[in-house]
Amino acid sequence: xxxxxxxxxxxxxxxxxxxxxxxxxxxxxxxxxxxxxxxxxxxxxxxxxxxxxxxxxxxxxxxxxxxxxxxxxxxxxxxxxxxxxxxxxxxxxxxxxxxxxxxxxxxxxxxxxxxxxxxxxxxxxxxxxxxxxxxxxxxxxxxxxxxxxxxxxxxxxxxxxxxxxxxxxxxxxxxxxxxxxxxxxxxxxxxxxxxxxxxxxxxxxxxxxxxxxxxxxxxxxxxxxxxxxxxxxxxxxxxxxxxxxxxxxxxxxxxxxxxxxxxxxxxxxxxxxxxxxxxxxxxxxxxxxxxxxxxxxxxxxxxxxxxxxxxxxxxxxxxxxxxxxxxxxxxxxxxxxxxxxxxxxxxxxxxxxxxxxxxxxxxxxxxxxxxxxxxxxxxxxxxxxxxxxxxxxxxxxxxxxxxxxxxxxxxxxxxxxxxxxxxxxxxxxxxxxxxxxxxxxxxxxxxxxxxxxxxxxxx
Numbered sequence: 001x002x003x004x005x006x007x008x009x010x011x012x013x014x015x016x017x018x019x020x021x022x023x024x025x026x027x028x029x030x031x032x033x034x035x036x037x038x039x040x041x042x043x044x045x046x047x048x049x050x051x052x053x054x055x056x057x058x059x060x061x062x063x064x065x066x067x068x069x070x071x072x073x074x075x076x077x078x079x080x081x082x083x084x085x086x087x088x089x090x091x092x093x094x095x096x097x098x099x100x101x102x103x104x105x106x107x108x109x110x111x112x113x114x115x116x117x118x119x120x121x122x123x124x125x126x127x128x129x130x131x132x133x134x135x136x137x138x139x140x141x142x143x144x145x146x147x148x149x150x151x152x153x154x155x156x157x158x159x160x161x162x163x164x165x166x167x168x169x170x171x172x173x174x175x176x177x178x179x180x181x182x183x184x185x186x187x188x189x190x191x192x193x194x195x196x197x198x199x200x201x202x203x204x205x206x207x208x209x210x211x212x213x214x215x216x217x218x219x220x221x222x223x224x225x226x227x228x229x230x231x232x233x234x235x236x237x238x239x240x241x242x243x244x245x246x247x248x249x250x251x252x253x254x255x256x257x258x259x260x261x262x263x264x265x266x267x268x269x270x271x272x273x274x275x276x277x278x279x280x281x282x283x284x285x286x287x288x289x290x291x292x293x294x295x296x297x298x299x300x301x302x303x304x305x306x307x308x309x310x311x312x313x314x315x316x317x318x319x320x321x322x323x324x325x326x327x328x329x330x331x332x333x334x335x336x337x338x339x340x341x342x343x344x345x346x347x348x349x350x351x352x353x354x355x356x357x358x359x360x361x362x363x364x365x366x367x368x369x370x371x372x373x374x375x376x377x378x379x380x381x382x383x384x385x386x387x388x389x390x391x392x393x394x395x396x397x398x399x400x401x402x403x404x405x406x407x408x409x410x411x412x413x414x415x416x417x418x419x420x421x422x423x424x425x426x427x428x429x430x431x432x433x434x435x436x437x438x439x440x441x442x443x444x445x446x447x448x449x450x451x452x453x454x455x456x457x458x459x
Contacts, residue, residue, distance in 0.1 A: 004024070018105070020126065023102040026088050026101075027087060030088065035091070037358075037362070045139060052134055053074070070107060070124060085106045100139050133232065135226045137263050138225065145218070145220060148272055148365065158373070160207060163207065170194070178192050186396075217272055219256040242254065276371055277338075283378070284329055291325050291326070304387065306382060345363075406453065415439070419434060
């Protein structure tokens, strides 16, 4: 063990640890869950520390040897070293001070070693050097924005993959006529391809919405210090930080036009979360649709067959379950729950700071990750392998009274309603009854009830 000291006094820290007294106190204070800060968030904080060191040197506020040591330490962390040195619980002080200091201490101790000192020597100071010109209050929100923006591209790619898989099936199934269902009851005919095309259209909208949600997410409050006013910083500090961040990340981040607003409000992240949640609503609905259409196979709809990915039962031999859609359902529910947490936390700040930032960061990164992975798995392991049970689809159309809707312009609503009731009572088709009652002849019925007329009446 070694002895480290902070403003609270001395504390014993393991010789193996690169973190210091502040992190050690946090480990003792916050043992609430097993949820740790995701690597994406830690990397975003480290990118900020590196950019700030370069900005401070550029402005003559940090000597070059310290800057070089800090940036080298940052590069080592970004390369994957010291991953076990960020052990803190997500549930901690609401601004994320514990984790900001955790990163400061790890970088400072490693930078001190690079300069020839020992851990705890503070040749590079965690507050005075690594955290120079910064406050947790703008470091952590900026890191959440950066990590989220980088994650959005992955989610967009997964959504695009899912959209393309729906488009392929829409083309493949375009000729397969089936009964639509409204209120889970028989409705007018539709093609299976038209249903999948609607799924693709929905995903296209979500891709556009994701792009729109990034507009304000790219504005960073870093350099604003405690309340966003920029106390203890030089003019040009914020611009220099963002310049170096963009160089490091090949990004297009901007300085927030109002650093005070960026410190108080996490609404931009809440907007992204809402966008992701709305996509989860539709993906969840599609997964449920497919489970219904594949239900059975002997006692359900059995209109499609989903690819089998595993045995479905530990007791019923040969049973196959819709495992991928069910996993997608659960991922969507988690995203919806995360959005509720983010919404509540984003609206619960007081005066000049939001004090629920860590849980907002954890939830948005988790939502972006699991929905991206779920969407990609949905496309690859389910959608692309779906097979249509064409005969079953056609049988349902031929035995559904809902097709009689096409007769309404010719016979009137009341007459057709009577035919439908009689069909359900006698088991005869509406077409047969119309012939028996000489309401229409065979050629008229064939023209009216032709599949292309039923599913594409305006072509």
